Ligand SMILES: *[C@@H]1O[C@H](CO)[C@@H](O)[C@H](O)[C@H]1NC(C)=O
Ligand SMILES: *[C@@H]1O[C@H](CO)[C@@H](O)[C@H](O)[C@H]1NC(C)=O
Ligand SMILES: *[C@@H]1O[C@H](CO)[C@@H](O)[C@H](O)[C@H]1NC(C)=O
Ligand SMILES: *[C@@H]1O[C@H](CO)[C@@H](O)[C@H](O)[C@H]1NC(C)=O
């Protein structure tokens with residue numbers, strides 16, 4: 001019943017609906033809180049986004065162990081993310097964007113082995129980013145569903161059936177590359193990412209995030225994160241969109257980041273990073289100054305040059321000159337091409353003089369004039385002194 005003008009609270013009678021598999025009331029005008037007795041055992045997809053739901057999430061979904069999609073985005077839900085979330089062993093898509101949730105991100109999230117998309121952006125979450133966060137990948141997911149297939153148990157048939165018909169529910173909206181895209185059906189199963197932007201998260205970015213090598217999107221912008229960018233991020237080989245802007249990150253940018261070959265949207269703007277920007281090669285050749293702006297201590301292309309403001313790093317680079325940097329021209333190649341073009345010019349002049357008698361005469365006349373005038377010039381000066 002999505003995209004209607006339904007008003008009022010979710011009726012308490014919903015608590016008696018035992019075999020509900022999909023609940024889709026998104027984009028209505030539903031208010032009030034989720035009844036605490038609500039908790040359909042077999043439910044698979046819940047889409048309640050874009051309503052006016054308020055109150056806190058308590059134990060409503062804790063017994064729904066088949067839940068795959070929980071999309072409660074764009075409501076006014078408050079309170080903590082319940083600890084009992086670790087009971088939702090099938091949960092793949094957790095979308096709680098744009099609510100008033102507070103407290104810490106519970107470590108219980110790490111127990112969810114099927115999770116592939118976490119969007120907790122635009123809330124009031126505080127504390128550290130749990131270092132144990134782990135997302136699954138489409139390959140692992142497919143393996144797992146094959147395993148369920150081989151041991152059919154009453155009930156799991158439904159789960160399989162509805163996992164394959166994800167498109168029955170609303171599409172899930174997820175922001176990547178600065179745009180909100182909607183994902184549904186099979187496409188959703190290939191999407192993997194974490195969006196914790198616009199919260200009050202503190203502490204350092206756990207280096208373990210760099211081991212989530214299959215994620216496509218990571219957005220930690222608009223928080224209060226400190227410390228450095230972990231060099232393990234060079235292992236995020238599938239990442240397409242990486243946003244760490246508007247934090248308080250410091251230290252150097254790991255130069256290994258240039259190894260991220262799928263990166264198309266990247267921002268480190270408005271932090272306190274220092275040192276040199278990564279070499280402008282591969283994907284990094286496409287990023288302009290806006291992804292580094294607001295870091296006054298940062299230098300190198302496409303920002304201000306490092307030599308003018310901070311000479312010490314240039315001196316340090318002296319001993320390593322033997323190692324050729326990908327960003328610069330190979331000096332051997334440069335000299336060879338210089339000599340080759342010099343010889344080419346000489347030969348062209350000779351050929352032209354050989355073919356055209358008029359120019360030949362003009363050329364010899366001109367060189368003779370030059371020779372004579374410079375001869376007398378030198379003789380004049382020598383005789384004066
Ligand atoms: C939603 O309901 C409130 C009152 O319950 C009303 O003021 C508001 O106009 C409604 N919004 C829409 C989009 O229908
Ligand atoms: C990261 O999140 C912020 C706020 O939610 C959003 O404005 C920005 O576009 C996102 N970045 C990317 C690269 O999608
Ligand atoms: C994430 O989970 C997978 C499978 O459950 C495991 O192989 C992998 O080592 C875990 N990664 C991290 C960083 O914990
Ligand atoms: C990237 O991952 C590989 C294998 O998991 C590991 O050996 C290597 O140390 C990692 N690199 C970084 C910079 O963490």
Ligand SMILES: *[C@@H]1O[C@H](CO)[C@@H](O)[C@H](O)[C@H]1NC(C)=O
Pocket residue numbers: 224226248
């Ligand atoms: C950033 O972190 C430094 C310490 O690392 C602290 O002194 C400063 O107040 C922080 N700035 C903001 C805006 O949080």
Ligand SMILES: *[C@@H]1O[C@H](CO)[C@@H](O)[C@H](O)[C@H]1NC(C)=O
Pocket residue numbers: 248250251272274
């Ligand atoms: C930025 O980092 C430098 C050290 O790298 C520190 O001295 C300075 O206080 C930091 N500025 C802010 C605003 O945190």
